[in-house]
């Protein structure tokens with residue numbers, strides 16, 4: 001898989017490349033839903049910023065950045081941990097030290113959405129009065145945890161969802177089962193990381209069929225009982241099933257409102273679920289997002305959550321009838 005090949009197609013790439021020619025901003029916020037590859041994506045941009053060429057990947061700087069060993073590129077947090085307020089303290093203190101190798105220093109903050117308000121406030125002063133030759137590159141999976149004062153002082157770059165086709169092409173080698181890969185890409189959220197994770201799920205097809213069946217056939221409280229019993233038979237199901245259902249509802253809604261549905265293949269299977277009004281779809285999507293979030297909480301009660309989710313969708317179908 002060559003993440004760079006996908007990233008070079010983004011506007012974010014064109015923007016950073018242009019800025020490099022005309023003068024870089026002192027701080028960027030890269031929004032990327034792909035938590036798994038966020039660090040690698042930030043590395044890709046770090047290379048563009050620091051490499052003598054265009055982030056060639058071959059030169060000494062690129063190779064050192066790849067290993068997080070380049071003196072003028074400092075990554076926070078150091079390992080897979082969440083970013084701490086101490087990390088931001090270290091960043092701020094270090095930003096006054098001149099670059100050692102090149103003409104600028106780059107700070108890469110991975111998972112900026114995890115910064116506590118105290119850390120953000122600490123960083124804010126540096127963003128307001130950045131030391132010379134310092135560039136801060138933050139990467140976040142969602143922007144809402146960041147203070148508006150932070151967001152207003154950075155240039156935002158967005159990694160858009162990739163198409164099913166782009167993901168399938170990129171993962172074809174590492175995920176040889178074409179049919180399964182197509183399904184994984186279709187059920188995902190337009191990120192490579194999520195598609196890989198779904199591909200690794202041995203029960204993907206069964207979960208997908210069940211999610212699609214629930215969406216299409218659930219019309220009464222009897223169905224709720226039937227499906228909750230089915231879901232609970234496989235205790236690990238609900239979280240994964242919720243996120244597959246979430247991507248299906250999102251696509252149904254996108255299609256309904258004239259937007260672009262990412263997953264054409266997945267949509268085909270639920271298209272006949274025509275008894276959802278737009279209101280019912282919005283409700284179903286919201287409730288499914290909430291269920292997916294709650295399922296990842298460590299003390300989630302699976303039985304209650306599953307029934308709550310099924311009833312919430314059904315109730316929406318009745319409330320927003322045609």
Ligand SMILES: [Zn+2]
Nearest residue numbers: 051056059062
């Ligand atoms: Zn290079």
